[in-house]
Amino acid sequence: MKRRSFLIASSSLGAARWLDDPAHAARGDRSKPEVGDLLVYAFGEKAGQIIRPTEVTSEPTMAFPKGGDVVRSGSLHNQLMVVRVDEEALTSRMARYASGPIAVYSASCTHTGCEVNGWLDEEQLVVCPCHGSRFDLNNAAKVVLGPAMKPLAMLMIEADEEVIRIAGRFSRRIGPEPLG
Numbered sequence: 001m002k003r004r005s006f007l008i009a010s011s012s013l014g015a016a017r018w019l020d021d022p023a024h025a026a027r028g029d030r031s032k033p034e035v036g037d038l039l040v041y042a043f044g045e046k047a048g049q050i051i052r053p054t055e056v057t058s059e060p061t062m063a064f065p066k067g068g069d070v071v072r073s074g075s076l077h078n079q080l081m082v083v084r085v086d087e088e089a090l091t092s093r094m095a096r097y098a099s100g101p102i103a104v105y106s107a108s109c110t111h112t113g114c115e116v117n118g119w120l121d122e123e124q125l126v127v128c129p130c131h132g133s134r135f136d137l138n139n140a141a142k143v144v145l146g147p148a149m150k151p152l153a154m155l156m157i158e159a160d161e162e163v164i165r166i167a168g169r170f171s172r173r174i175g176p177e178p179l180g
């Protein structure tokens, strides 16, 4: 486990671990991610440290973008998940946003915008704590269980041996669709 986690048991969610931290309410810089920003650990012992591609696994790591000395942590746009996906399962569109097997998704739920921060190890799905939507990060964050209707946004990145860097925009609008 890459950071402090919490086990819950609930009939609707199964056994999910929180990838987030209860202290996350203390938000910081509200500027949005920018091309060239590096990704750093959002929480835990390594908070603020650079995430190395070799440290990324199939269990997502919560991340913030960092530009210069500024960790951007105060906006929905900055709630990110870094994950190692099955490269062979990537669609051509997904492959354009990922860097090899490393992919970065927005953690802002497309239902009403809660932070998607639960992990179902057995199913290998992320789960939103608010209303239980599940997303498959190995499959372009497709919705496996609603009420969310849309996949999570992917963020275009590039990775080398040392760092993961933002290289473009999100694949779609962040968070919930506007009403009407």
Ligand code: FES
Residues within 6 Å of the ligand: 109, 110, 111, 112, 113, 114, 128, 129, 130, 131, 132, 133, 146, 147, 148
């Ligand atoms: S906000 Fe995520 S399921 Fe409702």
